[in-house]
Amino acid sequence: MPIxxxxxxxxxxxxPLPDSASxxxxxxxxxxxxxxLEGFYGFVAQTERQDFLRVERYRQLLRNDLAQHPSVFYxxxxxxxxxxxAEHVLSLRDELIEAAYPLHKIPPDKCPSRIxxxxxxxxxxxxxxxxxxxxxxxxxxxxxxxxxxxGGMHPVLWVKLHEPFNLLDPGSQRLLKKLADCGDFxxxxxxxxxxKKDTDLGVWQAVALSGQEQTEGHFPAASHxxxxxxxxDRWVAEGQKMPRDFGSGxxxxxxxxxxxxxxxxxxxxxxxxxxxxxxxxxxxxxxxLKLNPAWSPSVLMAKKRQTLDLALRMEGLPSMGVxxxxxxxxxxxxxxxxxxxxxxxxxxRKLHEFLKLIVKPLDRTLGYRLSTALSxxxxxxxxxxxxxxxxxxxxxxPRRIARDNRVDPEAIQEQYNxxxxxxxxxxxxxxxxxxxxxxxxxxxxxxxxxxxxxxxxAIGLKTLAxxxxxxxxxxxxxxxxxxxxxQVDRIVRTVYEAAPANFQxxxxxxxxxxxxxxxxxADVPELIWWDFVQEEADYxxxxxxxxxxxxxxxxxxxxxxxxxxxxxxxxxxxRPLLFTRDRLVLCCPDYVVGSEVSTxxxxxxxxxxxxxxxxxxxxxxxxxxxxxxxxxPSPGFSSLELVPMERTRAFVSIDQPGRMHRRQYExxxxxxxxxxxxxxxxxQYGLLIKPSRQPALSLGxxxxxxxxxxxxxxxxxxxxSLGEWAQSxxxxxxxxxxxxxxxxxGGLLLEYGFEPDRVQFRRQIxxxxxxxxxxxxxxxxxxxxxxxELEGQISGLELKARADLLAKKQDGTLAVVDLxxxxxxxxxxxxxxxxxxxxxxxxxxxxxxxxxxxxTAYYLLSNARMLARTSHAFSSAETIDPEADPLDVRTxxxxxxxxxxxxxxxxxxxxxxxxxxxxxxADLEEAYQDIDLDAMLEMKAEDAPFDDYRAxxxxxx
Numbered sequence: 001m002p003i004x005x006x007x008x009x010x011x012x013x014x015x016p017l018p019d020s021a022s023x024x025x026x027x028x029x030x031x032x033x034x035x036x037l038e039g040f041y042g043f044v045a046q047t048e049r050q051d052f053l054r055v056e057r058y059r060q061l062l063r064n065d066l067a068q069h070p071s072v073f074y075x076x077x078x079x080x081x082x083x084x085x086a087e088h089v090l091s092l093r094d095e096l097i098e099a100a101y102p103l104h105k106i107p108p109d110k111c112p113s114r115i116x117x118x119x120x121x122x123x124x125x126x127x128x129x130x131x132x133x134x135x136x137x138x139x140x141x142x143x144x145x146x147x148x149x150x151g152g153m154h155p156v157l158w159v160k161l162h163e164p165f166n167l168l169d170p171g172s173q174r175l176l177k178k179l180a181d182c183g184d185f186x187x188x189x190x191x192x193x194x195x196k197k198d199t200d201l202g203v204w205q206a207v208a209l210s211g212q213e214q215t216e217g218h219f220p221a222a223s224h225x226x227x228x229x230x231x232x233d234r235w236v237a238e239g240q241k242m243p244r245d246f247g248s249g250x251x252x253x254x255x256x257x258x259x260x261x262x263x264x265x266x267x268x269x270x271x272x273x274x275x276x277x278x279x280x281x282x283x284x285x286x287x288x289l290k291l292n293p294a295w296s297p298s299v300l301m302a303k304k305r306q307t308l309d310l311a312l313r314m315e316g317l318p319s320m321g322v323x324x325x326x327x328x329x330x331x332x333x334x335x336x337x338x339x340x341x342x343x344x345x346x347x348x349r350k351l352h353e354f355l356k357l358i359v360k361p362l363d364r365t366l367g368y369r370l371s372t373a374l375s376x377x378x379x380x381x382x383x384x385x386x387x388x389x390x391x392x393x394x395x396x397x398p399r400r401i402a403r404d405n406r407v408d409p410e411a412i413q414e415q416y417n418x419x420x421x422x423x424x425x426x427x428x429x430x431x432x433x434x435x436x437x438x439x440x441x442x443x444x445x446x447x448x449x450x451x452x453x454x455x456x457x458a459i460g461l462k463t464l465a466x467x468x469x470x471x472x473x474x475x476x477x478x479x480x481x482x483x484x485x486x487q488v489d490r491i492v493r494t495v496y497e498a499a500p501a502n503f504q505x506x507x508x509x510x511x512x513x514x515x516x517x518x519x520x521x522a523d524v525p526e527l528i529w530w531d532f533v534q535e536e537a538d539y540x541x542x543x544x545x546x547x548x549x550x551x552x553x554x555x556x557x558x559x560x561x562x563x564x565x566x567x568x569x570x571x572x573x574x575r576p577l578l579f580t581r582d583r584l585v586l587c588c589p590d591y592v593v594g595s596e597v598s599t600x601x602x603x604x605x606x607x608x609x610x611x612x613x614x615x616x617x618x619x620x621x622x623x624x625x626x627x628x629x630x631x632x633p634s635p636g637f638s639s640l641e642l643v644p645m646e647r648t649r650a651f652v653s654i655d656q657p658g659r660m661h662r663r664q665y666e667x668x669x670x671x672x673x674x675x676x677x678x679x680x681x682x683x684q685y686g687l688l689i690k691p692s693r694q695p696a697l698s699l700g701x702x703x704x705x706x707x708x709x710x711x712x713x714x715x716x717x718x719x720x721s722l723g724e725w726a727q728s729x730x731x732x733x734x735x736x737x738x739x740x741x742x743x744x745x746g747g748l749l750l751e752y753g754f755e756p757d758r759v760q761f762r763r764q765i766x767x768x769x770x771x772x773x774x775x776x777x778x779x780x781x782x783x784x785x786x787x788x789e790l791e792g793q794i795s796g797l798e799l800k801a802r803a804d805l806l807a808k809k810q811d812g813t814l815a816v817v818d819l820x821x822x823x824x825x826x827x828x829x830x831x832x833x834x835x836x837x838x839x840x841x842x843x844x845x846x847x848x849x850x851x852x853x854x855x856t857a858y859y860l861l862s863n864a865r866m867l868a869r870t871s872h873a874f875s876s877a878e879t880i881d882p883e884a885d886p887l888d889v890r891t892x893x894x895x896x897x898x899x900x901x902x903x904x905x906x907x908x909x910x911x912x913x914x915x916x917x918x919x920x921x922a923d924l925e926e927a928y929q930d931i932d933l934d935a936m937l938e939m940k941a942e943d944a945p946f947d948d949y950r951a952x953x954x955x956x957x
Contacts, residue, residue, distance in 0.1 A: 007163050030175065041149075043144065059082050107120075156184055264617055270583075271630070277590070279311075283635075295526070297528050300527060301531055305593070333353065337350050337357075345427065363416075444468045470495040518571075534600055648917060653911050678908070680947065731766050731770075786806075787803075832880050834889055840893050869882075921941055
């Protein structure tokens with residue numbers, strides 16, 4: 001006779017474990033028992049989730065019903081989110097069917113309006129099944145099974161019910177009653193034995209058990225409450241082991257008056273481990289288990305977290321095989337990100353995440369290069385994008401093919417074309433259903449080709465393929481030809497679920513573990529309640545109004561009420577406490593997985609019972625970890641001496657400076673690094689240590705400056721003289737060219753919610769361009785060129801540079817303008833302190849190549865302001881040092897630059913690298929007492945701004 005242990009928490013493991021000597025014992029919850037019975041009645045086993053198909057079919061049903069009944073109760077919510085509304089209304093329908101309400105019949109008189117609507121929907125559903133069968137849910141399968149039972153097609157079962165019958169959901173109650181009517185033996189098993197009265201644990205159990213005594217009861221009258229005695233005799237005679245006695249079932253009432261003033265004895269039967277983080281407790285417990293090999297408690301963890309299991313494995317103890325279920329598995333992120341490629345404008349943040357994924361349907365190296373380009377210039381098909389693509393196809397890909405002949409260049413090109421050379425649709429419109437289907441079909445086929453190659457994430461890939469396949473099936477069920485972004489997003493959310501993975505199977509000799517409080521179903525000698533924190537819902541809502549509840553009650557239909565759900569939860573949470581016989585260890589961290597957690601409700605009960613006396617059984621691992629309540633060998637704790645970080649040194653010795661990489665050309669920016677913060681130059685150019693190139697995309701000053709540069713470059717590249725431009729022409733040109741420039745290089749401004757920023761930026765560009773043109777006109781500048789390549793030699797240095805803007809007068813005078821987005825104070829100080837090195841290098845290179853006088857200025861685009869030393873070039877400029885001669889100042893700056901550069905060369909040649917920051921200023925001043933610093937450029941007294949190498953020089957934030 002098959003023995004069925006039935007309970008709400010019996011979805012996976014139970015404590016204690018079933019008898020391994022018997023192959024005919026099973027532990028089931030409602031769905032497990034239903035699936036078990038279906039096999040005897042010839043029903044096809046439903047191994048895959050069908051809820052997503054049911055929701056879509058019901059959405060279509062609601063849509064058609066709404067067209068005929070526009071004032072129906074779900075009308076408003078359906079307009080906002082059709083799939084979510086369909087999911088909720090379908091849950092109402094399933095709840096009534098599980099509770100045995102005849103929705104398929106004509107609604108009775110005085111039927112509440114919502115239930116009457118569900119009757120109408122059910123009638124329409126039955127009619128639609130003629131052409132397209134309805135995917136069965138749990139409620140439908142349960143009803144089908146109940147209708148089929150009674151013919152003796154399944155063997156006689158002995159069902160042992162482990163929880164109060166009145167707290168079961170209506171579907172479970174109906175199923176158990178039907179089994180009893182069919183002649184199966186359904187036995188209600190009484191809960192835990194009476195507690196020991198002389199232990200700390202026993203005192204708590206007595207109070208907890210007395211509070212629950214009134215909620216428990218026997219299974220309702222049925223044909224048989226338990227197997228007849230002759231059956232038991234035959235069963236024992238055949239040599240089979242009799243299951244343990246779960247209790248006689250008689251009423252037991254406990255007088256708790258004697259426990260009201262009980263004092264804790266700290267006898268080891270009840271122990272509370274506290275710490276700031278769960279990792280502290282896991283390290284302590286695993287070491288304690290290692291030191292006491294005879295100790296073999298069971299473990300209850302309400303959430304499947306691997307913290308304790310990993311700690312046990314690190315101590316060399318057998319793994320409990322705790323599975324990991326994560327919504328953040330890298331392969332699963334692909335499913336959420338691929339709809340990005342459907343829409344215009346592209347969500348660049350999601351595109352950036354897609355390109356950075358380790359596992360994705362695009363070559364990994366190509367994805368990295370494109371993500372770097374996207375960081376530099378946030379937009380598709382910018383100059384940086386095509387440069388990265390060409391560099392990969394022309395340089396890196398041939399090298400990879402030479403190293404590995406399995407690399408398929410045609411497949412890589414096909415992947416790129418599929419994702420980026422596709423038609424995209426307006427984000428406020430709709431996309432053809434066929435295009436949406438292609439995305440998920442592509443994922444399914446890609447995973448099939450990929451699974452054998454990437455065995456490290458095989459589980460994640462298989463889950464991705466299953467979910468993508470469900471998405472395709474769901475799309476096929478949709479009867480619309482066009483889908484909106486919300487519908488596509490809803491499709492993904494409907495099929496998306498966490499990917500389970502078991503990195504280590506359960507090993508022989510491991511601690512018995514369960515993952516639900518109600519899974520502790522019989523006596524256990526000792527129990528560790530891991531993460532003894534609040535993990536449950538603390539409130540419940542009813543799906544039904546009072547008039548509906550009264551109407552259903554008249555037909556003996558009783559959906560599970562919020563009070564019953566709450567009572568069921570309270571009953572469930574006490575099972576581990578009441579079934580533990582000798583020792584219960586409660587693990588109470590303040591933070592779990594980095595997040596603060598609430599204390600478990602039972603802990604509050606303990607505090608109320610014992611007050612300050614509770615401290616005698618608490619071991620706080622962060623404070624008094626040496627306390628040894630158990631009188632066992634316990635882990636020792638040693639204090640770690642705090643070793644302060646070594647102070648940043650002013651100089652670092654380089655053993656072989658001659659082996660450093662030497663650049664053929666320097667740039668003005670690299671020269672500034674070499675002069676002011678030489679460690680940056682050495683790390684980046686001498687040692688070729690490249691900083692990270694994938695920062696998060698943000699609409700900051702850098703992006704606005706790059707975009708503004710691009711607008712000004714394009715404006716002055718137009719074949720127009722300054723005199724031909726009118727203010728209306730500038731405004732019209734910026735407005736017309738803005739979408740293309742932003743799409744290529746500033747897509748963040750095209751995203752939803754950035755309309756005010758986009759309008760402000762457009763006005764700033766229009767104002768800046770027109771003000772600059774007017775200033776150039778007023779001072780007689782005629783020819784304008786942008787992005788000028790410069791090359792030459794200054795003081796023995798080979799230089800390459802790019803000037804933003806070059807203006808020329810009829811007499812040959814030149815002016816180089818450096819465009820900046822903002823920074824009036826900074827650039828004013830550079831001019832005032834005679835430190836504008838880049839501008840003067842530009843001017844010197846131009847003077848060498850054009851043999852003409854060259855003037856300089858900064859132009860701040862955000863507020864259309866010109867900054868210059870004097871007004872020689874631009875009369876409208878804000879002058880900083882009007883009495884000075886610009887040519888004399890340039891000679892002075894370049895002279896100091898040459899001497900400073902020679903000094904840095906000498907330092908580096910001798911193997912001495914200066915580290916300049918706030919921490920080293922005192923040491924540097926002392927070291928340079930005998931050096932004539934007045935003849936050189938003034939050194940900085942601050943840390944280098946935006947320094948990518950702070951950690952290498954000992955500056956840790």
